[in-house]
Each structure stands twice: as structure tokens, then as C-alpha cells.
Amino acid sequence: MPSFPLDLQASIDKEIGLLALAEMYEDDISADLVIAIDGGRYSVRMNSNTQPVIFPDDELLTSVGRxxxxxxxxxxxxxxxxxxxxxxxxxxxxxxxxxxYDRR
Structure with a gap:
């Protein structure tokens, strides 16, 4: 198997970050985005110090999916x-x- 493309991961990381920050209000000073993965399925949880629940937009969810x-x-x-x-x-x-990561 070819080696993992860290440059591609970094590009998607940056994209996810920019899209996550686009969800912030001016008053927000901190935020968390947690992605849980089970096989090929995943869930996304996002919140900030002023927003207890943030529903990520489709573009962010698509980036997470990638x-x-x-x-x-x-x-x-x-x-x-x-x-x-x-x-x-x-x-x-x-x-x-x-x-x-699963260490098994």
C-alpha cells in the first residue's frame, strides 16, 4: 500500500478548520469539533463557548467525509x-x- 499522503491530509485539515471557523459568532473565543469514526461511518459534534450546539453546514460535512x-x-x-x-x-x-487510532 502506498504511504499515507500527509500533504493531502493537511490540505483537508485546513479546509475543515476554515469551514468550522466560518460557523463562529463574533463573541466566540473557543470551539470544539469532534469527529467519531466507526468503519466508514462518522458523526460530527461541534460547539463553542457561546453556542452549545452548532449544526455544521453541508460543505463542512463534505470535507469531513473526504x-x-x-x-x-x-x-x-x-x-x-x-x-x-x-x-x-x-x-x-x-x-x-x-x-x-485503533491500536489493534
């Missing part, structure tokens, strides 16, 4: 991704991500 499909195609056994977004004092957003 991300999940990429990992499924390469057999990485990715189980979940937790993105955290934090607005700094200048108004820019920083982000981090935690990836969880």
Missing part, C-alpha cells in the same frame, strides 16, 4: 479527531487536533 474516506482508503484505523480552536487576544484563531 477526510474520513482518505483514512479509510489507507487503512489508518482512525477512530476520532478532536479539533480545538482558540481565539487569541489579537482576534486570530489557533487550533490543535488530537487523533485517536
Amino acid at each position: 477526510f474520513v474516506s482518505l483514512h479509510t482508503e489507507y487503512g489508518t484505523r482512525l477512530q476520532s479527531i478532536a479539533y480545538h480552536y482558540e481565539k487569541d487576544p489579537t482576534g486570530s484563531w489557533d487550533w490543535s487536533a488530537v487523533f485517536q
